[in-house]
Amino acid sequence: MNPKFAEVVVDVHARDVDRPFDYRIPPELAARVGVGTRLIVPFGNRRVEGYVVGLSDEADVEAEKLKEILDVLDEQPPLTEELVQLSEWMSHQYLSGKAAAVQALLPAGMRAKTAVRLRLADKRGPEAAQSGGNEKSRFFEKKQELLRLLSGNSPVYKEQLLKERPDLKTVVQRLIQDGRVIESHEITQAVQTRYVTVADCPLSENDFVQAIEQIPARAFKQKEVLQWIRQNGPTAVRDVLRATQTTYAVIRALSNKGWIRLEQVEERRDPYADRFSSELEKPLVLTEEQTNAFDSIVESMRSGKACQILLQGVTGSGKTEIYLQSIAACTKQGKQAIVLVPEIALTPQMVERFKLRFGDAVAVLHSGLSQGERYDEWKRIRRGEVSIAVGARSAVFAPFEQIGLIVIDEEHELSYKQEDQPKYHAREVAWQRALHHSATLLLGSATPSLESRYAADRGEARHIVLASRFNKNALPQVQIIDMREELKAANRSMFSRELQRLIYDRLQKKEQTILFLNRRGHSTFILCRSCGYVARCPNCDISLTYHESGQFEMLRCHYCGHSESSVTLCPSCSSPHIRNFGTGTQRVEQELNKLFPNARVIRMDVDTTGKKGSHEQLLQKFREGQADILLGTQMIAKGLDFPRVSLVGAVSADTSLHLPDFRSAERTFQLLTQVAGRAGRHDTEGRVLIQTYQPEHYAIQSAAKQDYEDFYRQEIKIRQMLGNPPLCKQIVFTAQHEKKETAERWIRNLEKELCGSLRSPHADVLPACPAPLSKLQGKYRYHLTLKCSDYSKVQPVLSAIYPVYAKRMKEEAGLLTVDVNAQIIL
DNA sequence: TATGAAAGGCAG
DNA sequence: TGCCTTTCATAT
Numbered sequence: 023m024n025p026k027f028a029e030v031v032v033d034v035h036a037r038d039v040d041r042p043f044d045y046r047i048p049p050e051l052a053a054r055v056g057v058g059t060r061l062i063v064p065f066g067n068r069r070v071e072g073y074v075v076g077l078s079d080e081a082d083v084e085a086e087k088l089k090e091i092l093d094v095l096d097e098q099p100p101l102t103e104e105l106v107q108l109s110e111w112m113s114h115q116y117l118s119g120k121a122a123a124v125q126a127l128l129p130a131g132m133r134a135k136t137a138v139r140l141r142l143a144d145k146r147g148p149e150a151a152q153s154g155g156n157e158k159s160r161f162f163e164k165k166q167e168l169l170r171l172l173s174g175n176s177p178v179y180k181e182q183l184l185k186e187r188p189d190l191k192t193v194v195q196r197l198i199q200d201g202r203v204i205e206s207h208e209i210t211q212a213v214q215t216r217y218v219t220v221a222d223c224p225l226s227e228n229d230f231v232q233a234i235e236q237i238p239a240r241a242f243k244q245k246e247v248l249q250w251i252r253q254n255g256p257t258a259v260r261d262v263l264r265a266t267q268t269t270y271a272v273i274r275a276l277s278n279k280g281w282i283r284l285e286q287v288e289e290r291r292d293p294y295a296d297r298f299s300s301e302l303e304k305p306l307v308l309t310e311e312q313t314n315a316f317d318s319i320v321e322s323m324r325s326g327k328a329c330q331i332l333l334q335g336v337t338g339s340g341k342t343e344i345y346l347q348s349i350a351a352c353t354k355q356g357k358q359a360i361v362l363v364p365e366i367a368l369t370p371q372m373v374e375r376f377k378l379r380f381g382d383a384v385a386v387l388h389s390g391l392s393q394g395e396r397y398d399e400w401k402r403i404r405r406g407e408v409s410i411a412v413g414a415r416s417a418v419f420a421p422f423e424q425i426g427l428i429v430i431d432e433e434h435e436l437s438y439k440q441e442d443q444p445k446y447h448a449r450e451v452a453w454q455r456a457l458h459h460s461a462t463l464l465l466g467s468a469t470p471s472l473e474s475r476y477a478a479d480r481g482e483a484r485h486i487v488l489a490s491r492f493n494k495n496a497l498p499q500v501q502i503i504d505m506r507e508e509l510k511a512a513n514r515s516m517f518s519r520e521l522q523r524l525i526y527d528r529l530q531k532k533e534q535t536i537l538f539l540n541r542r543g544h545s546t547f548i549l550c551r552s553c554g555y556v557a558r559c560p561n562c563d564i565s566l567t568y569h570e571s572g573q574f575e576m577l578r579c580h581y582c583g584h585s586e587s588s589v590t591l592c593p594s595c596s597s598p599h600i601r602n603f604g605t606g607t608q609r610v611e612q613e614l615n616k617l618f619p620n621a622r623v624i625r626m627d628v629d630t631t632g633k634k635g636s637h638e639q640l641l642q643k644f645r646e647g648q649a650d651i652l653l654g655t656q657m658i659a660k661g662l663d664f665p666r667v668s669l670v671g672a673v674s675a676d677t678s679l680h681l682p683d684f685r686s687a688e689r690t691f692q693l694l695t696q697v698a699g700r701a702g703r704h705d706t707e708g709r710v711l712i713q714t715y716q717p718e719h720y721a722i723q724s725a726a727k728q729d730y731e732d733f734y735r736q737e738i739k740i741r742q743m744l745g746n747p748p749l750c751k752q753i754v755f756t757a758q759h760e761k762k763e764t765a766e767r768w769i770r771n772l773e774k775e776l777c778g779s780l781r782s783p784h785a786d787v788l789p790a791c792p793a794p795l796s797k798l799q800g801k802y803r804y805h806l807t808l809k810c811s812d813y814s815k816v817q818p819v820l821s822a823i824y825p826v827y828a829k830r831m832k833e834e835a836g837l838l839t840v841d842v843n844a845q846i847i848l
Numbered sequence: 849t850a851t852g853a854a855a856g857g858c859a860g
Numbered sequence: 861t862g863c864c865t866t867t868c869a870t871a872t
Contacts, residue, residue, distance in 0.1 A: 027872090029872095030872080032871085032872090033849090034849050034850080034871080035849060036849050036850090036871095038870080038871085039849085039870090039871060042872090043871080043872040044872050045872060046872090063872085064871095064872090065850095065871055065872080066850075066851065066852090066870065066871040067850090067851060067852070067871085068849095068850065068851065068871090070849090070850095070871095081872075082872090083872050084872095087871095087872055088872060089872060192863085
């Protein structure tokens with residue numbers, strides 16, 4: 023017997039309805055309804071999309087409340103049972119809504135909307151003025167207008183119409199009542215399956231020969247086309263036309279005679295069609311070190327247990343080749359593999375490596391694709407047409423059914439954390455999936471996150487280290503420059519004497535230089551030296567950054583986009599001694615132009631890479647040697663390979679060290695190590711200079727030595743001392759409100775409540791305080807941080823308390839959010 | 849979140 | 861009274 027009821031999570035984002043609802047399954051849909059089915063259900067007085075999360079034979083509501091499923095949306099349920107469970111785990115883990123958790127797993131653009139379409143009951147259209155025409159002339163006119171609108175060819179939707187013409191509301195209602203206008207519900211979805219017309223010749227050999235003979239001599243095109251189709255088999259009509267240089271008329275004629283059959287066939291939008299040769303590349307020969315790593319991975323995949331492996335190897339140690347061969351081993355076992363790559367690294371070159379090795383067995387998912395392409399790639403995964411999915415964060419949800427391996431490359435990258443609800447971390451989700459599939463989770467990085475490295479320490483992950491560089495090049499020579507000494511030596515430039523000398527030297531030798539500075543704009547702030555005034559953003563609690571764009575001198579806020587023109591007199595005391603301080607990329611560029619007028623400089627930051635694809639373009643330009651110096655923010659740290667670079671300079675290594683975030687040392691170390699890795703990747707000997715005012719800091723010292731272990735030992739000690747992650751889980755609540763007092767009041771209320779309910783030794787509620795960014799876009803922000811060693815004990819309390827407070831705060835036009843395992847604390 | 853019904857406000 | 865806006869409850 024089929025189950026009678028479906029438990030459905032509806033696409034309505036409100037706390038009150040964030041639970042499954044029971045619906046009757048009509049017999050004619052029974053075959054298509056299962057866990058994971060996406061459907062349309064009546065909800066209140068509208069129709070909404072819903073997701074089946076369970077089936078049952080009993081409904082726990084009164085019979086008169088029960089309603090019936092209206093329609094099933096997809097041929098194949100978009101979610102597997104595992105993914106439905108995963109969405110439940112996510113909404114639980116990250117305290118997000120159930121509907122939001124389900125939607126995070128589905129490709130963007132799949133979400134259906136229902137709209138009410140208005141139609142005329144008959145084709146009469148507007149009427150001539152009636153004899154008793156002065157009944158209510160305004161009403162009559164509106165009625166005529168509506169009828170005219172509806173008798174046109176373009177569809178009219180109720181919601182849209184009433185938004186544009188609220189005055190027609192009464193008339194619409196009246197005509198619906200009278201039965202002259204009918205409402206019909208339509209389902210629309212951003213992505214649609216695309217179809218093409220395919221022509222095929224269904225004739226038997228005999229009939230075909232006869233047909234050819236029958237064709238009169240002047241219909242030579244028909245003959246040609248028919249023969250072509252016969253020879254080439256079923257082909258899209260558009261391709262037939264192109265190949266035979268004809269028009270649709272010929273196809274129609276052949277079709278009318280019944281000699282060819284036309285059929286609508288689903289078409290795949292292939293983002294990489296014809297981009298790569300069909301010839302697959304052979305695996306490379308592994309070094310001994312790589313072979314050992316590979317063997318361990320294969321062994322763990324064979325073990326039939328979920329395993330976590332941390333593969334630590336410097337840039338150029340050949341991690342990617344290990345991934346590729348492990349994936350091959352995985353698919354050979356009949357299982358599927360997911361590869362996650364940071365969004366910014368998902369370049370055509372990266373995709374190419376996978377496509378060259380595995381061809382059409384790879385589906386690629388990333389934000390550069392159109393929604394349609396993404397949807398089609400996703401469908402290939404869901405249908406089991408591919409066995410490998412490569413993509414950014416959200417590819418972790420690839421709907422495979424037998425996963426053997428999940429690879430997360432550059433696992434320490436921040437982009438694996440989703441910043442809006444549900445605020446999941448791909449690494450955590452991946453592990454959850456690995457547990458379900460008894461799969462291997464392979465984390466790769468040159469500078470692992472403290473979380474992953476610590477997991478290895480505790481024996482939760484196997485730790486494999488690749489010590490040598492694949493191409494046997496020595497690591498670049500790194501030198502720390504103490505900028506305090508420069509100042510003492512009366513060098514007030516942002517470039518140390520050594521850096522200037524080396525840049526000059528590289529220019530002479532026609533070698534390339536990369537300069538890294540983690541701050542865009544021209545200067546970081548402007549300050550009046552008479553009264554101490556600093557220009558601040560009116561919406562955010564942050565100083566404004568000075569930018570020069572053309573002739574305009576602007577002050578900009580990097581958080582909300584506010585901009586105003588700069589000043590020459592202090593607005594506070596009218597003193598002329600107001601000027602800019604601090605260094606941004608723009609200023610470095612100017613200084614470079616002054617010091618090295620002949621050097622060609624490319625600047626890369628948010629301001630110069632605004633347009634889509636310009637990022638890739640600038641890197642390409644540099645790679646091709648069209649510039650001598652590449653200057654940029656952290657986005658240049660991840661460019662792939664620059665053979666001609668022999669000098670890398672971190673202009674101001676301290677900038678990221680002073681952020682009010684316990685991970686700032688980790689970030690700084692990772693960045694500097696990564697940047698240093700850009701130098702001397704080939705035969706040129708690389709030099710790296712790190713300029714700093716804090717040369718003794720362990721993050722800088724370890725980065726200079728390129729010694730991860732050294733950094734890890736010191737950092738983990740500090741984390742242990744302060745009880746910070748990875749030794750605990752950190753949960754950050756943020757209250758935001760236009761009024762400072764309201765935000766503060768709510769965070770205090772929450773603090774009191776949590777302190778009262780969480781007395782256990784598992785949790786530690788830190789005092790509520792203003793967020794480091796205490797005002798953002800006009801909203802005051804307060805933080806409440808919770809540290810706990812055992813989240814499972816804390817979670818039930820939070821899921822009971824948090825929604826209540828979030829709702830109350832919303833009622834006061836505020837916002838209360840929660841971030842479990844927050845990665846950036848600002 | 850989105851809806852309709854109820855309640856309240858105001859012009860005529 | 862009719863027509864508008866605001867408020868409120870509610871969803872299987």
